[in-house]
Structures are given as C-alpha cells and as structure tokens.
Amino acid sequence: MYHVRKRKLHSIPTNGSWNVLFFGTDNFALESLQSLYNEYRTKNLSRLEVVSAYKGKKNVIIQYAEEKGINVKQWPLGNDPQDFHIGIVVSFGHLIPLNIINSFPFGMLNVHASLLPRWRGAAPIIYSLINGDTQTGITIMKIMPEKFDIGEIIVQEKLDIHPDEILPELYIKLAKMGANILVDVIRKLPQILSFSRPQEKIGITYAPKITSKISLVKWDEMTAKNVYDLHRGLLGLYPLTTKFGDKTVKLFDVQQMSKPISGTNAENDVPGLVRFDRKSSALIVACKGPSWISVKRVIMAGHSPMSAMDFRNGFMQGKMKEKIFFQSNVI
Incomplete structure (x- = not known):
C-alpha cells in the first residue's frame, strides 16, 4: 500500500x-x-x-x-x-x-x-x-x-x-x-x-553506461549473429571496430550471411579471415562457428572512407595468395 x-x-x-x-x-x-x-x-x-x-x-x-x-x-x-x-x-x-x-x-x-x-x-x-x-x-x-x-x-x-x-x-x-x-x-x-508490486528477485541483469570499447569485434568469441546484434545495438552511436595490422578499422553496412559461395572449405575458416566477394562487392569475414558477416564499407585510420572494393584493391590485391585477417587486438 x-x-x-x-x-x-x-x-x-x-x-x-x-x-x-x-x-x-x-x-x-x-x-x-x-x-x-x-x-x-x-x-x-x-x-x-x-x-x-x-x-x-x-x-x-x-x-x-x-x-x-x-x-x-x-x-x-x-x-x-x-x-x-x-x-x-x-x-x-x-x-x-x-x-x-x-x-x-x-x-x-x-x-x-x-x-x-x-x-x-x-x-x-x-x-x-x-x-x-x-x-x-x-x-x-x-x-x-x-x-x-x-x-x-x-x-x-x-x-x-x-x-x-x-x-x-x-x-x-x-x-x-x-x-x-x-x-x-x-x-x-x-x-x-x-x-504496485516488487520486482522479481530472479532475472536481474545490468546495462551500465557504455564506451567505445564495446564496439571491438572479438572474432574468435562472437558468432555472426553476435556481431550483427552488436552492430544493431550500436548503430548511430559507434561503428564496429577491428584491427588490420597496426591500424584500427571501422566497419559499416554490416549484415549476417550464409556460407560464402567463393572459396573452398569455408567450414574450416578461422575467425577473422577476410575474403572479397565479387557478386555482392562486400568483404566476407569469418566469425566463430564458423559463421560469416558481410561488410560493404570501411574506414581505416589514416585513410579516407572506402568501399569493400577499394579495400580489396588497396590492401588485398598484392596478397591474394595469402590469407588476410582482421584481428581482435584491444583498442
């Protein structure tokens, strides 16, 4: 009462x-x-x-x-x-x-x-x-x-x-x-x-104030759905971030996707592996599972914003025989 x-x-x-x-x-x-x-x-x-x-x-x-x-x-x-x-x-x-x-x-x-x-x-x-x-x-x-x-x-x-x-x-x-x-x-x-009634004693979870650190993708810990949900929850606030070499990369136009058509033995993909898919003009990144996300645009520290094609031409073209990875280094 x-x-x-x-x-x-x-x-x-x-x-x-x-x-x-x-x-x-x-x-x-x-x-x-x-x-x-x-x-x-x-x-x-x-x-x-x-x-x-x-x-x-x-x-x-x-x-x-x-x-x-x-x-x-x-x-x-x-x-x-x-x-x-x-x-x-x-x-x-x-x-x-x-x-x-x-x-x-x-x-x-x-x-x-x-x-x-x-x-x-x-x-x-x-x-x-x-x-x-x-x-x-x-x-x-x-x-x-x-x-x-x-x-x-x-x-x-x-x-x-x-x-x-x-x-x-x-x-x-x-x-x-x-x-x-x-x-x-x-x-x-x-x-x-x-x-009025008291709150339940079970099911208590906490949503503390966030910082940009939450935007870092941990490829070996997160499935494609986890990554996509992180993207949905931060959209308009922080872009997803990852590392390419010593550079921080921001990821845009992120979507979940099914198994990549290009490449063989995709089920053996290591989390963080990056491919370029010509059909969708997107970067395909392997997540835990394996599972995959697509990325249409990126911004890399020290560079102008670029499409997935621009990234492929600038940073993957000369290394096509090598495997390209995004890393989960702490920001």
Missing part, C-alpha cells in the same frame, strides 16, 4: 489536476515531457515544471522547456520542491535523495526502457539489442532513494523486437511508448499507485 505523507494531504486536490515536476535530460525524456505538456495545455495538469542538468550547451529538455515557457530548475536543486504532487523521472542519470522524494505526496515515478529487473542501468535499449533479446518494453516504477531501477513496478508493457531492428528505431518506439504509458498512469492517479 502506498502511504501519503500526512503533512502534504491538505495540498492534494480532489479533481485529479496534478502539479508535476519533471526530471530529464535527453531525447528519450523529451517524448514524455512533450506528452505531459499536452496534458498541461489541455488543463489535465495544473502545473508543470522541469529539472535538468547541463554544463555548457543546453540539452533538448531545457531548449523545449524554454520554448514552451516551462520553468526550469537546475540540478542539483538548492531547495526541496514545494507544492508538487508527484515527480516524474525519465532518462535523468542522477540519483535522487530521500528528502526530494519525500517532497512529493505521491513520491516519484520513473519511465524505464526495459522489462525490469532485466537491464537495470543507463543503457537498457542498447543491451537488449546487442544481447539479441526478442522482447523488451516499458516499466513505470517507483523511485527509491540513492538507488537506480530497484523500485516497485506500477505498470509494465511489452514490445517485440524485430530481428533486424536497429538502435535508432527501437529508441524512438520505446520513447513514444513510454510517454503514452506515463500519461495513462498520470490520469489514473492516485489509485494506480496501490497496485
């Missing part, structure tokens, strides 16, 4: 027109803020203000708030929020202390882009893709003090992941889905809070 702090009871209206303080920083959060602003504009919310953090350039949340005349508070807050009924946190990235949570009679809710407890942390969408998940979703949960993603679940809705879905597509889908579910939850306050 959700307990409302007694000292705030007098400020809760009976008509359900709530005062909302929104915490967010990025494009994922922007979808939810836009939906809340539409609720405010149509008088379904009485008050809407924003908390965000930035250094230097203003983020999209602050830009949107200023454009719409929404009051913005800088994080960290100098004082506890006053006269708000609920706090909404979407892709904020900062732990919220107990005193701020307790400033809201209904507490604080978080819109999280996974089916918690799977993929707690900063990068749930990326991890769902690179791990080949077939399903993800949105969880609306209560915020707990000084902890990320452990609070009780209010609402959870599932979304299937297409085998070829890429990060930008899934990101937009989940951002819009999260915004729609959030508005539905706001409209069902406060009764919906009483239906």
